[in-house]
Amino acid sequence: MVAGELVYGENRVVVQNEDGTKVEYRLWDPFKSKLAAAILDDVYDIGIIPGDRVLYLGAGSGITVSHVSDIVGPMGMVYAVEFSDRKARDLINMARKRTNVIPIIEDARHPLKYQSLVGVVDVIISDIAQPYQVKILALNASYFLKKDGRFMISVNAKRVDPTAPPDVVFAQELIKLYAEKFKPLDEATLEPFARNHSCIFGGYRIVNIHKRGN
């Protein structure tokens, strides 16, 4: 979205459009970004389209956030929530250059604290490696996620339950999601980019399911 700015030392490619204008694309590293890994693992529908408002829990230094910001474009909005100070510093620097990213340095467990900053969102992405991350996601969704909204949750089996085998953990997370009015639609394990990881995509309070993005 911001031409010429590299966020984390990635490479970029300049491509010529049909009308002669040049477009700059940044390469999305699947080893650094789980969303990229999920896309490469052939997920059916990530659920984000240009113009969306996205709430991103666990934004980290902003690597994936920057790519999501590129996807939603200037009409959309990314609310990036990150609790760690060090990471947040990088996030803020990145947000300074991108006007569609709103950095929120708060604990995602208490959406109350940032509810005045966030409006209604279309998608929630959650990348918090906590045992009760589904609960956090559900709480945030009840505040901010619109009906028929989409979500993506990245599950690190070792963080949720280090003793159980990953498949069991993923299954348990699915059950938890169903209990919280989520409807998981797709799951993508992130091999070979990350081990014991899986990304679950789905909808919230969904009545009709239709494919949103590509």
Next chain:
Amino acid sequence: MLVLFETPAGFALFKVLDEGKLSNVEDLWKDFATSESARQVVKLKAFNKFENTTEALSAATLLIDSKPSKGLRKFLRTHCDGETLAVADSKLGNAIKEKLKIDCLHNNAVMELMRGLRNQLTELISGLATQDLAPMSLGLSHSLSRYKLKFSPDKVDTMIIQAIGLLDDLDKELNTYAMRVREWYGWHFPELAKIVQDNIQYAKTVKLMGDRVNAADLDFSEVLAEEIEAELKEAAVISMGTEISDLDLANIRCLCDQVLALSEYRAQLYDYLRSRMNTIAPNLTALVGELVGARLIAHGGSLLNLAKQPGSTVQILGAEKALFRALKTKHATPKYGLIFHASLIGQAAPKLKGKISRSLAAKTALAIRYDALGENTDSSMGLENRAKLEARLRVLEGRELGRSAGSAKGKPKIEVYDKDRKKGAGALITPAKTYNTSADLLLGPATTPEQDGALSRKRKHEEVETESAKETTDASVEEDGKKEKKKKKKSKIEETNDNDATVEAAEPEKKKKKKKIEGSSAEFVNNDETTVPENDEEPSTKEKKKKKRKNAETEEPSVNVEEQETETKSKKKEKKKKEKKGGE
């Protein structure tokens, strides 16, 4: 019932028109699906806009702690008479109840209501479009995050790095200009340059004096010392410089002004640097001083970067050239880098500088981490550690005294044998002793003409690196040798004796410090059995003198006819023998 809703633009108070809907939580969302139905349920009663970002920031920060700000309290007091207030935050509700005696409500229904409100926010609050909300949200979030991170402009270490860079630049510039003044004015009054040594004094003098004929009349007491003044006045009379015009003098005076201004600025900058260092890294300053501390930070790039370095790195920061040179050539590494200029090191006796440098570096690393990542901003930790280090210095000195005064039966200190260490004191690097190959004497029997040719060629090419085409038993030894090779400076690949297009592997020969014997596999297609034992004899005699006999096994006449030891190997062994005998 009223509902309190916070937006980045301000506080909104909605009146619930149909309270019956609230009992049916499950279907509440249907009512907020469209703006018309939403308007049936709630209506905007009042809106309290934030005046500016500061107010928004303060209100937001208080809300995070579940406290109502003054503006909010006033707003609620005005509009909230007699009604219950639905709030999202129960703690806030309690606070409001306490302070304003307004009953607050918080339950699932309220949360659903909030959700619906959020959905239809822009519709319900006229005059507040999405476009307005977005930048407000952005601004507020940035201010909030900065507040959260306690982004203090005082703690920016970039200032230090820039200031120290500027200090160095200023010094250079000052020196250049001062030299220029001397040269330029020396055309008119050359003796002055030798009389007045200090640059600033020189500039002041020239400024005061102008033409040297004025020297006799003027009083230089503020600028110069008495004897110098006397000398100057004498020399002014008998000077052999030429006359210069007033215009020239005016220009020289301008330059002097510049010099003086610069030196003043430099003093000011130095003060600024000191005050900044004390704010940003008080513990580091307490331990090593402002200047050294600033240089360390500048060298590391930032305070945080510096904090990631271990104490051993801090010790030799600034001596990288010497360090890597020593590591490459297996000499002793330098003992101190930038840290040498710390006062603690200056205090220590030369023999103890190394020890103190190490201890100081260790404590300095701790202090840096404390400054970069800790919460407090006082220098207590630094001062404590400095006291500890000074105590240690006393102890060491005491021990030294005892030793120099003590028994010492006249025997030299027995050093631990370190096969890899070259003799060399401290940071000094002694050049390696090289073997003069022209002093070679081959004691072996007559060799075949090919081998002879190979030999002479090999003599000429003193440094050769081989890649052996076929390695069998020598493989492991060569591996060893190759590791050594990596550290060598020069290498050439030599091809010798191309026979029938077989590639020969020539012996690697390095001048410097080769400790291990290379395995060789020079191949001669047409070697005789006879030469093999001969050649083996040669090397074997020399081998015995070696401490390492790695190649013992490989030097047996190999069944593989194509493998053979070459003379180059023997030459190398001679070299090594010499080096080994040196016993370093």
